[in-house]
Amino acid sequence: MLDADGSETSPLIHVRTRPHGSLSWPAARDAARKTGAEGGSPTAEVPLPAALGAVLGADLVSAIDVPALDTAAMDGYAVAGKGPWSVLGRSLAGRGAPVARLRRGEAVEIATGAVVPDGTLAVLPYEEAEAAGTVVHGACAPGRHIRRRGETVPAGALAARRGAPVTPALLGLAAGLGLDTLPVTRPVVRVLITGDEIVHSGRPRPGAVRDAIGPVLPGLVAWAGGRCEEPRALPDGRAPLVSALAALPGDHVAAVGGSSSAGPADHLRAALAALGARIVVDGVACRPGHPQLLAVLPSGAVVVGLPGNPGAALAAALTLLVPVLCGRTGRRDPAHGGRRARLSAMTDPHPIDTRLLPVRVHGDLAVETESHGPADLRGAAAADALAVLPPTTRGTAADGTVELVAVPT
The missing domain is CATH 3.40.980.10 (MoaB/Mog-like domain)
Incomplete structure (x- = not known):
């Protein structure tokens, strides 16, 4: 219920003054x-699926190198020295290679993620190779398309900080580090x-x-x-x-x-x-x-x-x-990401209160949704943010933008 100046009141009383010390x-x-x-x-160690949506309760430090060995970053041929190269066999991820070491002029067909043999100069992608029987031709730069040991995450590296939201991507990161549980709060x-x-x-x-x-x-x-x-x-x-x-x-x-x-x-x-x-x-x-x-x-x-x-x-x-x-x-507040936008229509500030207006944001423009007072959720249900209109113009930037408070959608 609203009183004469638009302030919220209890339905049981006619006038309510604001508490002292607001x-x-x-x-x-x-x-x-x-x-x-x-x-x-409290921080608890929970299985990865149960950690989704929680907050990381401790720094996540990798105990292993990822990848654990040098691996192919593309499907193609692991080659040694200058071409052309004789193809000695095929190497697939998770399986042993046909040779442990390549000599100059030798190659193995290789899949993404497979361990490259010692002596590999580069991985020559299929689309850049010309194969004729067991011989392959092409040009490649040294080290090209090889993911080096520890390149993604080296052992001992900080992978994520305490207070980070446990997102689907963070769960994937943890699994890649060989973890089955996470410490979360x-x-x-x-x-x-x-x-x-x-x-x-x-x-x-x-x-x-x-x-x-x-x-x-x-x-x-x-x-x-x-x-x-x-x-x-x-x-x-x-x-x-x-x-x-x-x-x-x-x-x-x-x-x-x-x-x-x-x-x-x-x-x-x-x-x-x-x-x-x-x-x-x-x-x-x-x-x-x-x-x-x-x-x-x-x-x-x-x-x-x-x-x-x-x-x-x-x-x-x-x-x-x-x-x-x-x-x-210790996590970042998801409601206050520093985003700003211009209000699509002129709205007067309140003399002493910050107004929180439900809006739909389109690029850098915020369009106020229809709302009928503090009892109404229709405006908020259609909104993806609240525009913050301070009691004076000090909250409006030189470009006319106002702060946005995100709401979960």
């Missing part, structure tokens, strides 16, 4: 990453959805609201290298929140949907106070999403309070939750 959007994002970095996430997020009016399946009855925050978070968290537990529904009240947060392990993160505002049904601050939590962020000067919260429990567990409106919750999760997770693992 941080600017950039400052809140930085505080979230630093807070995440204060804690840690994957922060765990416990999702708590509050509200007596929230239902979690089917069509909501009159007066009820279907949970739209719980379904957003698993994909967003996985995109940041974490894992969501099954969302848990909590009734309104301080006691259920205190009980749920008190049971949170110190290396976990809690994402609390709803209850972060200042209405009579919002109990997160009281629950955090009862648990002796340290408040890091109490409100962020952004729209949508300014009633968001970041706190650290005495155990070290981090609590991120998200607004009850799903569009605002998404913006808040990108502002606080994703940076917290990236700080925990």
Whole structure:
């Protein structure tokens, strides 16, 4: 619900003032990453398929040379000395060569990846060779099309750094290094959805609201290298929140949907106070999403309070939750890649808040998608980024571009 100046309000109250000490959007994002970095996430050795999407928990150092021996980089002929060459046989990858060493004027037909015999000058590709019976002609430069031992990754080399996202390519790299497992870290997020009016399946009855925050978070968290537990529904009240947060392990993160505002049904601050939590962020000067919260429990567990409106919750999760997770693992924040674009239409900044506008990006042009306030996810569902419009023009570069915050698609 919006009040007269367009700010978000609880549906139970008419006026809500912004919490004292609201941080600017950039400052809140930085505080979230630093807070995440204060804690840690356990590192576990897991099979390669299970590592996909996690974050590398230790530097990956090669124990072997890749390739282990000099191999052919093309299909053709391994030749020694000047041609023409007499072909002595065929060498295939994974099989023994017909000769261990070539003498001048000798060659073996060879497949990509096969070990080249000692004495090989170069590999002459099929398309550059002329074969007549067992004799082959052609011209080649010394060392051409030979992949030398350790050329791809030498033994002892740093193949990937701690904090790198485990992508399909990194899994292939690890397999090529002879590994069956990887040390990875994957922060765990416990999702708590509050509200007596929230239902979690089917069509909501009159007066009820279907949970739209719980379904957003698993994909967003996985995109940041974490894992969501099954969302848990909590009734309104301080006691259920205190009980749920008190049971949170110190290396976990809690994402609390709803209850972060200042209405009579919002109990997160009281629950955090009862648990002796340290408040890091109490409100962020952004729209949508300014009633968001970041706190650290005495155990070290981090609590991120998200607004009850799903569009605002998404913006808040990108502002606080994703940076917290990236700080925990040391990985790059996938939402903030430094990309910029020009807005296709003039949009006025808010006097004091950073506006986060859902956009579709076409080259260097960002086109705003239709959205109807913080409760609406239609604009975000059609977007591939949020355009960052600061309260003044200082966020606009000389070329008229604004920062883009990526969203998982």
